Amino acid sequence: MTGGAPPPPAILSKIEQLGFHVCHIYGLTETYGPATWCLRKPEWDSLHYEEQVKLNTRQGVKHFGIEDVDVKDPVTMESVKCDGKSLGEIMFKGNTVMSGYLKDLEETQMAFSGGWFHSGDLGVKHEDGYIEVKDRSKDIIISGGENISTIEVESVIYSHPGVLEAAVVARPDDHWGQTPCAFVKLKDGVVDVDAQDIIQYCRDHMPHYMAPRTVIFQDLPRNSTGKVQKFVLRNKAEALGSLA
Template identity: 65%
Template sequence: MPLVQSVSGKKNAMEYEDVVAMGKSDFEVKRPNDECDPISVNYTSGTTSSPKGVVYSHRGAYLNSLAAVLLNEMHSSPTFLWTNPMFHCNGWCLLWGVTAIGGTNICLRNVTAKGIFDNISQHKVTHMAGAPTILNMIINAPESEQKPLPGKVSFITGAAPPPAHVIYKMEELGFSMFHSYGLTETYGPGTICTWKPEWDSLPREEQAKMKARQGVNHLGIEEIQVKDPVTLRTLPADGVTMGEVVFRGNTVMNGYLKNPEATKEAFKGGWFWSGDLGVKHPDGYIELRDRSKDIIISGGENISSIEVESTLFTHPNVLEAAVVARPDEYWGETACAFVKLKDGSKVSAEELISYCRDRLPHYMAPRSIVFEDLPKTSTGKVQKFVLRTKAKALGSLSKKSVSKL
């Protein structure tokens, strides 16, 4: 029988407590014949293409659950507020991890800034996790909805590279921020930006930039590297040479469900190829620069959409921003920014372009701005393939009188 919220007024509605009461204390646990047997199938978000079924093993889920507890610095009996989807990577494996450590799960019927602050205050929440979309919701909440944190609230973010400005604002509110990175294919979090004591002396803005790095592999991942996708050569850890981020280890998927061709392509050379472009710094920390499909090549220069988006996020009137390539007859491609402004804010496209030019090399600044709500997946990620279609429909900017922008 399908379960619906009792507040919906529908027949056969059941409360959570009623469902729990139906459980059997003598339930027989059926263990896998082999630890590498599948435990679940989780679908990719479909931000760049059609979703694929990612097969998780019992071994990988077990190890990543323990890693998730470590990454969140959880002690016994934490109180976890769910603002990351439970269906996405099994809640980044925290569905299992929080249970393993005897935690309390606080669930929201709808994720709102008011609901987040109210529940943190009421239940003395100690841990949270969520995408930058949730961070943005929190830092832009009206003062009337914000409440002082009752204690330390550790917040691990990932799913998309968070702008340093957003991390800084979260810490101003009192959250203890941790930045992780991974994919559905790595059971969610695969790296953590472990804090270094020597960064304590940096200005707060610089500290936020350091925390925005994707970091180093956790204990469940054997190794991460940045490699040339053509030669498969490991690239130097100089913080400059860009390549594709690759993983290998116990917490990498078994493969794609009923898709051997995609599985073979994903594991070429014995590594899982993420599709994310980045650099490795001399200290071994990974920093993403873009998805391979999202790099904009304008006049022969590579433009990182992540860097442009991070700059737009620092504008006081910008709530959300996503940057994609717009085809251009002269430049090949130009950066096109889709922007959602904060309620009641007004700013022109020309002003935003000028703002970016003052803070970025001119070739990186967006040449066109579109104001609208951003399409998102059910996990809160921006659907850039939708925006690329819209940008393509705009046509070449060079043919128009606004090409001077």
């Protein structure tokens, strides 16, 4: 099983090539850990391998301990369309969802606005009902009025043959508002990849506006459980100031 953060398809593919069948789970501390899982469908076996891996990186459907999970507009509380494009906030109901934050009534009321627990994760819902996390609401990059998912950008960077690790955050920009800033760690022995190589690779594999405009090579800061500390990287990108 894998959880904690959406696994890049490139990483998932390499693991499965080693003979492991990876089950993707998703949840939060407030949902007592895993709340959804990517239930593999038999018909996926007939699809091309790359398509199978892509489907397996979705967060999937609720497990038996959750009453309901949905992707909703946090203002209107209406469910988003099951089109894989309409963005909303992932919300939960169920017996394994917390009753509230200890001695913090205000935060509890905000978290359960509209009768659902608000995860803070932005996602979409596909035709088959499977949800897919696009980003944390605080991590989404808004550049020139376009929403850019850092997870999608990171997935492309991870597919570069010379990249070991990657994390993307917003860098302030006087013209665009924000632009993607990528922090990258290369594989041992890779010395012929520079920032422009990463930027061009991204432009070749995604819309140009989504490609990072800044690439910094360094080790990624992590907490005790191995999660990348994006707030550290956001602070560093903020300190760089506007690229324009």
